[in-house]
Amino acid sequence: xRAVEALGLRHDGERLWILDQTALPAREVWLEAGPPDLMVExxxxxxxxxxxLIGVAAALSLAWHxxxxxxxxAVRDSAVRLRAARPTAVxxxxxxxxxxxxxxxxxxVDALIGEAYAIFDxxxxxxxxxxxxxxxxxxxxxxxxxxxxxxxLATAGIGTALGVIRRAHELGxxxxxxxxxxxxxxxxxxxTAWELGRLGIPYTLxxxxxxxxxxxxxxxxxxxxxxxRIARNGDLANKVGTYAVAVAARHHAVPFHxxxxxxxxxxxxxxxxxxxxxxxxxxEVRGARGSFGAVEWSPSDxxxxxxxxxxxxxxxxxxxxxxxxxVAADALARGELARLIGQPV
Ligand code: MRU
Numbered sequence: 001x002r003a004v005e006a007l008g009l010r011h012d013g014e015r016l017w018i019l020d021q022t023a024l025p026a027r028e029v030w031l032e033a034g035p036p037d038l039m040v041e042x043x044x045x046x047x048x049x050x051x052x053l054i055g056v057a058a059a060l061s062l063a064w065h066x067x068x069x070x071x072x073x074a075v076r077d078s079a080v081r082l083r084a085a086r087p088t089a090v091x092x093x094x095x096x097x098x099x100x101x102x103x104x105x106x107x108x109v110d111a112l113i114g115e116a117y118a119i120f121d122x123x124x125x126x127x128x129x130x131x132x133x134x135x136x137x138x139x140x141x142x143x144x145x146x147x148x149x150x151x152x153l154a155t156a157g158i159g160t161a162l163g164v165i166r167r168a169h170e171l172g173x174x175x176x177x178x179x180x181x182x183x184x185x186x187x188x189x190x191x192t193a194w195e196l197g198r199l200g201i202p203y204t205l206x207x208x209x210x211x212x213x214x215x216x217x218x219x220x221x222x223x224x225x226x227x228x229r230i231a232r233n234g235d236l237a238n239k240v241g242t243y244a245v246a247v248a249a250r251h252h253a254v255p256f257h258x259x260x261x262x263x264x265x266x267x268x269x270x271x272x273x274x275x276x277x278x279x280x281x282x283x284e285v286r287g288a289r290g291s292f293g294a295v296e297w298s299p300s301d302x303x304x305x306x307x308x309x310x311x312x313x314x315x316x317x318x319x320x321x322x323x324x325x326x327v328a329a330d331a332l333a334r335g336e337l338a339r340l341i342g343q344p345v
Pocket of ligand 1: 227
């Protein structure tokens, strides 16, 4: 197989590896990830995460599996398990379906492997296209808020929302990034801060809930977030906390822009009420686990509500940034999304 490398995933030609995102930023640990059941575990434990990257990772794991000459039945069974590893990000289901469809009824292993690499390459290009579109919205000297991690660790390329931010920095727009820590699993504090530091992009880390004050004071002037599934009407699921950011943004008249590739749009899903939302373990909210070990700060039987994602209604979106276009709120309301998708770059 061909060697490929992204920030959070690489194939050395023989073996598939993921960078363990639960160990970052303290340690950079690469874990083997070729066998699909191993990949399912990595995805569920968020060692590999982010909507586009879990699709790419699942596709490459199936390609690795198919190359072991295990036969069509075994690969098909693995596809079912990978597809169900996490329920919200539609990129995962789309990527698995694409590689299995490419194999066809005759189970053409070369075609399956070729499609997995095509998905990797395509994601790299989609990130570039989103960055090019999104950066046109950014003015000189803006303070930009982002939530969760949407960068190189979440995609095969430069990222979705963080890719736009990165391009704005590269173009010398003198931006400052405000990073929500993103409770409960701290993807902002651990991963986005790590990525921005590596890139030399100035940032300030915020406790969740601080951002509205900075919107009020005019220090946050624009918001870019990612998405895990965008329904036909423009409602979108993203990391829990995104809805609160969007509500505060509307109150303070700060432009709110989700950024996503067409692979995150699910036209078969009519609206946000139909997006399946992953519920995660109570321990993630009762305490934390990290390079420091594990800590529990609430009563160990405290009842917990821990959805991994929330849904932001389309009417709170100022403009949606896709690889294939920027869709303003009024165009979203007219159903423009369905016309644009189908015409990916
Ligand atoms: O649970 P995670 O860390 O996989 O959630 C990730 C997000 O919510 C991202 O914002 C989303 O996948 C967009 S990433 C390009």
